[in-house]
Amino acid sequence: MEHRFEQATGQLIVRMPREVDHHSSGQLKQETEALMGRYPVRGLVFDFRDTVFMDSSGIGVILGRCRNLRFAGGRTRAIHLNRQIQKIFQISGLHKVIDVEL
């Protein structure tokens, strides 16, 4: 997984793992928090291009980071969602909380 921070736009792009479940979400959360502490993040982008599976564990990770960033006035987006992940977003209502681009 290669996350990256774009200085010019203040965007942190988080490359989501292949499978986002309880097992992978702990590390994902730690990595994202560490980067948010290190850089002046103004926007957070969860990039699902490599992700083939996500369960409700992913929602906690995304919502938690989204809330933290919102206190600082930043926006969160999710990009490159496959159908299964779109469905997860819809059922959980996450698509109403953060911006989604397919």
Place this chain on the structure above:
Amino acid sequence: MVRKEMKMEFTSQSENEGFARVAVGAFIAGLNPTVDELADVKTAVSEAVTNAIIHGYDQKEGKIFITCQVAENQVEICVIDTGCGIADIEKAKEPLYTTRPELERSGMGFTFMEAFMDEVWVASRVGEGTRVTMRKRIGKA
């Protein structure tokens, strides 16, 4: 009517979440599920197994049992743990409800199982364990 059955048993480490959903997915492949149906079943299994690991066993070691039956175009999956059990099942099923807010989880586990499967039953006894039974018809269209 041909009835196929499988049983599996594994320890409650989070590494096994992926193994469990993939194994169930492979077992039901004979029903020729669509990509979406397969994803639905895998998600529901992942939710039930994760609940057993986090809540049933409180992340300590225990055994998780899965039985899976297919008959005609229906699959029935039971995910069983012998952990702490659920005191209030109706409460546990409420969307966004969680007994472990510090883990920053969504409280959507049962909601997802119910959304992705046709029927979900939960039987539980405090101190003895929990059994989640889920059914789904494959190839409804």
